[in-house]
Amino acid sequence: MPRNLLAGLVLLLIFALPGRAAAQDVEGTEVGEELLREVMPEAERFGPKEGQPPVITAFATDPATGAEQAIGYLFFTADVPPERKGYSGPVRALVGMDRTGVVTGVRVLSYYESYRSQMGDFLRRDGHQEQYSGKSIADKFLVRDDIDGISRATVSSRALAQGVRDATRRVARAYFERAPAPEGPIQPWTLSWLELMDREVARPVVVHEGDDVLAEISLMHIDSPETGEHLVGAPAYGMIERAIASRGREGFAMAYGVYGAQTGVFSRQGWSATQGGQSYPIPENDVFPFGLAGGGLLRDELTTIGAMLLPSELDLAQPFTVDLDLGGEREVTPVEYATLLARGGTIVMAEADAPAAGAEPGSAGGDSRAGGSGDPSSAAPGAAAPSAATAGPDSAGPNDRVAASDPAAPGDPTPGEPASADPTSGDPASDDPSAGDAAAGDPAASTFDPAASPSAAAADPPVAPAPDLAPATQDFDFLDDEEEAESWSASMLAGLNGPRTVAMLGLLALTTVAFLKKRPGLRWATLVITLGYLGFADGGFLSVSHITSAIWVGGSAFLNDVPLLLIAGFTLLTTLLFGRVFCGFLCPFGALQDLLTRFVPRRFQRRVSEPTHRAGLSVKYVVLAVILVPALLGSRASIYPYFEPFGTVFFRSPSVLLWAIALAFIAASARVPRFYCRYACPLGAALAIGSLVSINRIRRVEHCTLCKVCENACPTGAIRGAEIDFKECVRCNACETLLIEKAGVCGHDLEAIRPRLVQIQRSGAST
Numbered sequence: 001m002p003r004n005l006l007a008g009l010v011l012l013l014i015f016a017l018p019g020r021a022a023a024q025d026v027e028g029t030e031v032g033e034e035l036l037r038e039v040m041p042e043a044e045r046f047g048p049k050e051g052q053p054p055v056i057t058a059f060a061t062d063p064a065t066g067a068e069q070a071i072g073y074l075f076f077t078a079d080v081p082p083e084r085k086g087y088s089g090p091v092r093a094l095v096g097m098d099r100t101g102v103v104t105g106v107r108v109l110s111y112y113e114s115y116r117s118q119m120g121d122f123l124r125r126d127g128h129q130e131q132y133s134g135k136s137i138a139d140k141f142l143v144r145d146d147i148d149g150i151s152r153a154t155v156s157s158r159a160l161a162q163g164v165r166d167a168t169r170r171v172a173r174a175y176f177e178r179a180p181a182p183e184g185p186i187q188p189w190t191l192s193w194l195e196l197m198d199r200e201v202a203r204p205v206v207v208h209e210g211d212d213v214l215a216e217i218s219l220m221h222i223d224s225p226e227t228g229e230h231l232v233g234a235p236a237y238g239m240i241e242r243a244i245a246s247r248g249r250e251g252f253a254m255a256y257g258v259y260g261a262q263t264g265v266f267s268r269q270g271w272s273a274t275q276g277g278q279s280y281p282i283p284e285n286d287v288f289p290f291g292l293a294g295g296g297l298l299r300d301e302l303t304t305i306g307a308m309l310l311p312s313e314l315d316l317a318q319p320f321t322v323d324l325d326l327g328g329e330r331e332v333t334p335v336e337y338a339t340l341l342a343r344g345g346t347i348v349m350a351e352a353d354a355p356a357a358g359a360e361p362g363s364a365g366g367d368s369r370a371g372g373s374g375d376p377s378s379a380a381p382g383a384a385a386p387s388a389a390t391a392g393p394d395s396a397g398p399n400d401r402v403a404a405s406d407p408a409a410p411g412d413p414t415p416g417e418p419a420s421a422d423p424t425s426g427d428p429a430s431d432d433p434s435a436g437d438a439a440a441g442d443p444a445a446s447t448f449d450p451a452a453s454p455s456a457a458a459a460d461p462p463v464a465p466a467p468d469l470a471p472a473t474q475d476f477d478f479l480d481d482e483e484e485a486e487s488w489s490a491s492m493l494a495g496l497n498g499p500r501t502v503a504m505l506g507l508l509a510l511t512t513v514a515f516l517k518k519r520p521g522l523r524w525a526t527l528v529i530t531l532g533y534l535g536f537a538d539g540g541f542l543s544v545s546h547i548t549s550a551i552w553v554g555g556s557a558f559l560n561d562v563p564l565l566l567i568a569g570f571t572l573l574t575t576l577l578f579g580r581v582f583c584g585f586l587c588p589f590g591a592l593q594d595l596l597t598r599f600v601p602r603r604f605q606r607r608v609s610e611p612t613h614r615a616g617l618s619v620k621y622v623v624l625a626v627i628l629v630p631a632l633l634g635s636r637a638s639i640y641p642y643f644e645p646f647g648t649v650f651f652r653s654p655s656v657l658l659w660a661i662a663l664a665f666i667a668a669s670a671r672v673p674r675f676y677c678r679y680a681c682p683l684g685a686a687l688a689i690g691s692l693v694s695i696n697r698i699r700r701v702e703h704c705t706l707c708k709v710c711e712n713a714c715p716t717g718a719i720r721g722a723e724i725d726f727k728e729c730v731r732c733n734a735c736e737t738l739l740i741e742k743a744g745v746c747g748h749d750l751e752a753i754r755p756r757l758v759q760i761q762r763s764g765a766s767t
Contacts, residue, residue, distance in 0.1 A: 031109070132147075188201050231297055270325035530591045579691040604671065709738055
C-alpha cells in the first residue's frame with residue numbers, strides 16, 4: 001500500500017471514527033414515558049424527578065379505596081453516584097423499585113464497551129435486563145449465582161448487577177422509613193457496609209470535578225484485630241500488623257476503599273491529617289494497597305482497597321481531618337473523622353460486651369481492640385439526646401443504628417434542626433437535607449419487609465418499631481447476613497473462576513513447556529488449542545482494548561476477571577524475560593495466520609522486498625499511537641476494532657465493514673506469512689516495545705554470519721543474516737529449533753567449510 005494512501009487512511013480514522021463511535025454511547029437521564037412504563041408497568045402516572053438522590057415517583061389507584069397512591073420509585077444509576085465500572089466505563093441504567101424493596105424493571109441506557117461493535121448490544125439482549133424484575137434489594141445480585149451473566153462480557157454484566165444493587169439500596173436508605181436501632185456499644189466487626197457508613201465509622205473523602213463525583217475514598221479507623229479482619233480480611237490485616245510493628249504505631253491504622261467511575265484518581269501521594277490547626281503529612285510509603293490479598297467486607301463493596309498509617313502525632317481521642325491533595329483541577333472534599341474513642345465511647349472486648357477489667361464505666365481504658373458507646377453518659381460534649389420518635393431519612397438510618405441508638409454519634413440533629421448530609425447519598429459535600437424530604441414529609445414514604453421476600457428468608461427478622469413510629473418500618477439487618485453479602489472471593493469463584501481458570505492455567509502450562517522444549521509438535525498443538533479455545537470457545541485472549549480499558553477504568557479491567565489476569569500477567573512476565581511469547585503461542589489470530597501459512601501452497605506465498613518490509617514495520621506503531629493517544633486524552637471512542645480483527649472473527653461481529661477489514665487481513669496473511677503481525681497489530685507493537693528490555697534473547701553462533709536457513713524460515717522477517725530485530729521476533733522457536741537440530745549449514749564444522757567458502761569467493765572474483 002502506498003505510504004501516502006496509508007497516511008490518508010490513518011487521518012480519516014482519527015477524525016471520522018471517534019465521533020461515530022462516541023455516538024453509540026450518548027446517554028441521557030431524560031427518557032420518555034414509554035420507557036418509564038417498561039420499568040414500572042403498573043404505574044398510571046409519574047411525578048417529576050426530584051429529591052436527593054433524585055427519583056421519579058410512580059402512582060396508581062388503590063383498588064381498595066379508589067384513591068391515588070405512590071407505588072414505587074424510578075431512578076437512574078447515574079444519579080446515585082459514584083458508579084460501578086464496567087469493562088470500559090460505567091454501565092448506566094433506569095431502575096424501578098416498588099415500596100417493598102422489589103425491583104420492578106431495569107433498562108440499560110448507555111455503557112462504554114469496547115466489544116460492542118464486535119459483539120453487538122449484549123447488555124440489551126432479550127432476557128438479560130428482564131431478569132432483574134422481581135428481585136429484592138436483599139438479594140446478592142451476584143453474576144452466575146442469582147444473576148445470569150453474559151459469556152465474554154462478565155465484567156460489564158457484573159457492573160450492571162452491582163450498579164442496580166447499590167442504587168436500589170441507596171434509594172431505599174433515603175426514602176424508606178427506618179426502624180430504630182438497638183441501644184448498645186458500636187462493634188464495627190458486626191456491622192454491614194451501610195451500617196458502617198450510617199454510623200460514620202466509615203467516612204468518604206470525595207473526589208469530584210464540578211458536580212460530577214468521580215470517586216469516593218472511604219476511610220475507616222481500625223481499632224481492633226476483629227475490626228481489621230472484618231473490613232479487609234485476615235491476610236490483608238496481617239500486612240497492616242506487620243506495618244504497625246515495623247513503625248511502632250499501634251492503633252494508628254485506617255483502612256481505605258476506592259469506589260466510583262474513576263478509581264484511578266486515587267493516589268498514594270498527597271495525603272495529610274490535620275488536628276488543632278497543625279497539618280501532618282502521611283508519607284507515600286505509609287499508604288499501601290492490598291492488591292489480591294485484600295478481602296473482607298470492603299472487597300465485597302468497593303473496588304480498590306488498602307490501608308494507611310496515621311501520623312503518631314495525632315490524638316485519636318480527638319477528631320481530626322483527612323485530606324488528599326491531587327495537585328490538579330480535580331477537587332477533593334476532605335473528611336472530618338472521629339474515632340469511636342473520640343466520640344466518648346467505652347472500650348469493649350470483642351468476646352464480651354463488657355468493659356475490660358480495671359476500666360471505669362465510660363472511660364477510655366481497658367482493652368483497646370474495639371470501640372463503642374455502651375454508656376449514654378459517655379456521650380461526647382455537645383451530643384444531642386436521641387429522639388426515638390424521629391422518623392424518616394433525617395433521623396436514624398435504616399442500618400444506622402446511629403442517631404437513635406448511639407448517644408455518642410457525632411452530628412446528631414437536635415430537635416427542629418436538619419440532619420447533616422448523608423455520607424452515602426452521593427453528595428457528601430452538600431448540606432441540603434432534601435435527601436429525606438420524600439420520606440419525612442411524603443405520605444408515599446415506603447416500607448420493606450425482608451420476610452416478605454423469598455430470597456431474604458435467611459435474613460434477620462425486622463426490628464420491632466417503637467410505638468410512636470409508623471407501624472411499618474424498614475429494617476436492613478439482612479445486610480449483616482454473610483450469606484447475603486457478596487463475598488469477593490465467592491464472586492470471583494462463582495463468576496469468573498472455576499473451569500475457565502483451570503483451562504487457562506492448563507494452556508499457560510502447555511505454552512511454557514512448548515516454548516522451553518523447542519519441539520515443533522508441542523508448538524503446533526498449543527496453536528491449535530489457542531485458536532480453538534481462546535479464539536472461538538472462550539474469547540479470553542488479550543487485545544489492545546485491554547490497554548485502553550486499563551487507561552479508562554484502572555486495574556479493575558483485569559482484577560474482575562481471573563483468567564484474564566492470569567494471561568495478562570503471563571504475557572507481561574514472559575515479554576520482560578523472553579520477548580513476544582504471547583504473539584508466538586497465545587494469540588489466536590497469530591495462530592490462525594501460522595496455520596494459513598502451513599496449509600497455503602508455497603507457490604501462492606510471496607516474500608516482501610526489504611525496503612517495503614522496513615517501511616511497513618513502522619505502521620503498527622502508528623496504529624498503536626492512533627488508538628492510545630485519544631484514550632490518554634480522555635476519549636472513549638473505541639476505534640481499535642477497525643485495526644484489530646480479533647473480536648470481529650472470534651466474536652462473530654454483525655458488522656459488514658469490520659468483516660471486510662478482517663477478511664482483507666486474513667487474505668494478506670495467506671499471501672505474506674504473518675502479514676498482520678508484521679505491519680498492523682497494535683498489541684504486537686505494544687509488546688514489541690516491552691520486548692526491548694527482554695533479558696533472554698535468541699543466541700547466535702558463528703555460522704549465522706554465513707547461513708540463510710533461519711532467515712528464510714522466520715515468519716515475521718525479523719532475521720537478516722546474523723542480526724535479529726528482536727522487537728519484531730514472536731519467539732516462534734523456528735530458528736532455535738533449526739539451530740538445535742543443526743539443519744542446513746549449521747550441521748557442518750565451520751572450520752571445514754571456511755576454506756571452501758574462500759575458494760568459492762575467489763572463483764567468483766576471478767570470473
